[in-house]
Amino acid sequence: MCHYQPKVDDPESYDVQIASTFVSRLVLEKLTARDFKKRADLLRLLQGTPNGAAFCGLLFEMKAHEQLVRGGGINTQCLSEMEMPMKRFQLNKSKEFCFFDHKQLSSATLQERSPYHISRATNFESVDSFYCPRRPKFPTKRKLLIFEMTVALKNPAKGMGIVALLRAVGWLDKALEGPTRVALIFVCVDDSETDMKHKQRVQWAPAADGESVNVISSFDDTNTTALGRLMSRHWGIFAVKFPT
Template sequence: MPGTPGIGKSFFAVVLMSWLVKEQGVTTIVYESQDKRYLFMSEGTDLNVEQGDKTDFGYEIELPTTWWIVDMATATERAANTVLLASPDRTRYKGFLKLQAATTLSMPVWTDNEIEKCRLWQHPNLSASTVQTLVSKWGNIPRYVLEKASDPTAQSSLEDTLSTCRWDDILWCIGEPDTAPYSSHKLVHLELVGNSYTKKIMKLASPYVAREIEAKAGMHHTRLLQNLVQLSIGKPAYAAAAGLFFEMYAHRRLQAGGSFHVRKLNSFNTTQPKGSKPLALQRCDIHEFHKVEEVAQQVNHVYCVPQAHNFLAVDALMQPNILFQMTIAQKSSINLKGLHAAARQLSKKPPRIYFVVPDHLYGAFHFVAGIPQEIEQWVLKVSWM
């Protein structure tokens, strides 16, 4: 069971053992970590715990009723039900996958709600704003945003990793996550697709990380980004990173102002409406909001962006009636709850949602089903410079 370093795989072993005993009636568990083994045996309400080295409790591990939980160590074929907890480095578990009936389930990074609950219960000395600031850099990794929030050495390790990372390193981590260096997983996280725990993608840890990587690429960044967006068309594994890099590029272009080609979308016609004019934007001030309700207090032409990098439905808002959603692929749906919450903050009706896309997608982008008719749909082209 691989997962991004720092999300609590070792603690998951405790949760798993509790569930096995309470819900499944398991009476024998061997937990192994590094060079130690611990034998847990229960009988009724009595629990017996023994400590040994990595050669002990061999008899118990050969019993099919035993559960053997191996944390960052090596698991061989035994009769016990075996769970191997590992980092995303495939060299740590490729031998295990050769065993009969072995399968891989991946652990996700934490949700915002899980981070906040853990802060309240385990780290009440940390303010919500402090944790949110750390999340904006690290992503939702509890080791660094909670446990080691006040550890200067741990906090500086992100900058240390960024200082040695290049654009090509990020692409390697995304394309070959199973062979990426351990430290690189501070910058690129394993995230799940769907609810099966079997399909995963690699995503940049945060917009902060993406901005730092962009800055290192310097004047070549736009060309590199254009290549990455094209690469993502044929290789979906790169889509998440390409989407985040494009979103930040599009933010900068829109904030700077200018004239942008736009096209109104509807369910029966995707051609340019007669008399349609480019969208002219002036250079904008920026307002980062924590709660979307703050947008209602802003004046026209202030570019409002969410502080949280996982805000639902839209990526930016502008009074009096503009919503922006950046995308590098055709949308099939959108989060309606988030869309309605954003649209309610705008002072002019009807609200317009602009799907902001790169050159190659502009002509083919079409109407997104499910969006209420009272919200106009448009596509906006951001050209490469």
Template sequence: MALSDLGTACTRLAELFKDDAGDLIATLMANLTSLGGAEFSMVCEGWTAFFGSRWEKAYLERRLSAGVVAASPWLQGRLSSRMQAPQEMKSFWRALLGLDIIVDSLLSLPSNVYLLGKKWCGSSLLVRSCYRGIFDLMMNLHSSNTNTRFLVTGTPGIGKSFFAVVLMSWLVKEQGVTTIVYESQDKRYLFMSEGTDLNVEQGDKTDFGYEIELPTTWWIVDMATATERAANTVLLASPDRTRYKGFLKLQAATTLSMPVWTDNEIEKCRLWQHPNLSASTVQTLVSKWGNIPRYVLEKASDPTAQSSLEDTLSTCRWDDILWCIGEPDTAPYSSHKLVHLELVGNSYTKKIMKLASPYVAREIEAKAGMHHTRLLQNLVQLSIGKPAYAAAAGLFFEMYAHRRLQAGGSFHVRKLNSFNTTQPKGSKPLALQRCDIHEFHKVEEVAQQVNHVYCVPQAHNFLAVDALMQPNILFQMTIAQKSSINLKGLHAAARQLSKKPPRIYFVVPDHLYGAFHFVAGIPQEIEQWVLKVSWM
């Protein structure tokens, strides 16, 4: 029986081959035997044309190599889930590679084109500076043959999944990568690019095994687990040791940490992507949640999401906080709403765990009740030998010191001189009266306050000082010797005081008072003092 449409026959034969439809292939092949030589040559040409593309050719070679299919009864009976990806995903891929990605700007796809082909992801994202920093470090480690496997972790809700988008673009456009497998939950997508030849396929989590065994492939795994494969691997994950414990044991694996957002990033994203949210609304949410865009921007108006912070606080104990600080990879997921991962320096390899906000610290203090001072004292002592606890201990001590100073009383103080000047023999105690409190948004507001009003910033990451008081007092709380201070912030604060010279008091717990010494770099016109807050 002759075949009337050779083009259709070739396509059908190829599709049946890809689907392992053995019986149907046999029938079709039998029909081909009635063709003459010229007609059969046309079939062969059609077959070649179908598999002639780079992608189909690679697929055919994999299926035929080493007789794997013929040798495996399981494979012979298995229907492949591999197929062309939906048009939404292909449109995303083509649009992404057509854009120039600029750090600290908004990456915007065309109308009706969505990030990763998913409408709920939206069409734009803020290209954070840390995305560039992590990518550059990753490429440096990769080019030096130090690492080929990277865990990128960070506090839930900061946009680790969106990093995959810019990572894919930079890999193709800057590193010449042609094959990327992106895996999320139970699906995999094969993104391919060679010049203007672009394609995207999709499959389940067992597909594209050939590609991820190639050392030239990059395998990006989000919300899933990654195993040992030859591909360069990037695993995106919130702190959860069960997900990546095995991965980090693999050769050439390392961890890179992504920080929480900066104030500037939150404000840019509010203006560009959430203009319906007022600055005051977002600032109020930041004062509770910290700089987590999921909760202060994306879900700012979601009652269920917003109530989850109070739900977590209601069930959290002091020991839970210490657990999350000391072993964040094993702590309950919800604990990371209260304790955030932050970077030490700009290396993306060193991190500390910090309380999300002063609000969270106050709520945890309140739960501890009459035992709080003893627990805090123990935490400060613990931080001396275990620096991982220092950030949390510092914030809890700051809250404690604020309350003591605001309540007034007599405090031991000592003037600090540089090492090449005569040290003072002693000083009179500093007497403070009970203070009214003014929370300021801008430091310039302090200049309008009368004497003895205790001025504290609304933002918990205000630079240089923790409180100010007219006519000439600056307070900086610390549980460790200072080696430097933010001079720009210090000058801005000192300019608001009405009396000269300004004094900065380093407020410390009693064990540090005697040993605390002069901090280099502070201008001579600002007097340095140390003030002891004893435990009560």
């Protein structure tokens, strides 16, 4: 990004200057905010329209990915019995959008510039995205956050798909040895968006637990208890709610 700067001794002439990092970031944030507003207006127009429901889900997922790429703190509601009711995760900002193919996942994926990775698949029973900082301040406290979107349903949550992801990036042993280093986070629509509430059936590995659980925007005691049983290794299960 550049701008023109008039010369002091000759105002009719100018030099081309590269904008500072602050100016570039501010302009980018303003442009992104405009996109968010247009997307929010479109979602409001489509609410209550059956043919627009799937498209609304995709738009919501796009917004959720954009917010997670920006980084910052996210406040989550705990769905497992082993944790505190609320937990806050701090995400580093990604330098760019980073997409992955499941067949090309490896430990090298975690060394890429962006800590937030988005799945390209639309029909694969796995995760929608995951976050893992490349160089954390305290390596022993490095966490892997797995995100599941509960509106678009492009990638239904499946326990074996999550295991395949952990194995591919070299985190399966870490997850078994230190369960608290892995968290499964369901991204839900805010309660105020009544027309976009959606149930998604979530099943863990059949060998561990054959039950299926409905993940909805309001979590009652039955769902909380069942979700707690899904993670036999005491992994944390959380939900974060984003407005459309």
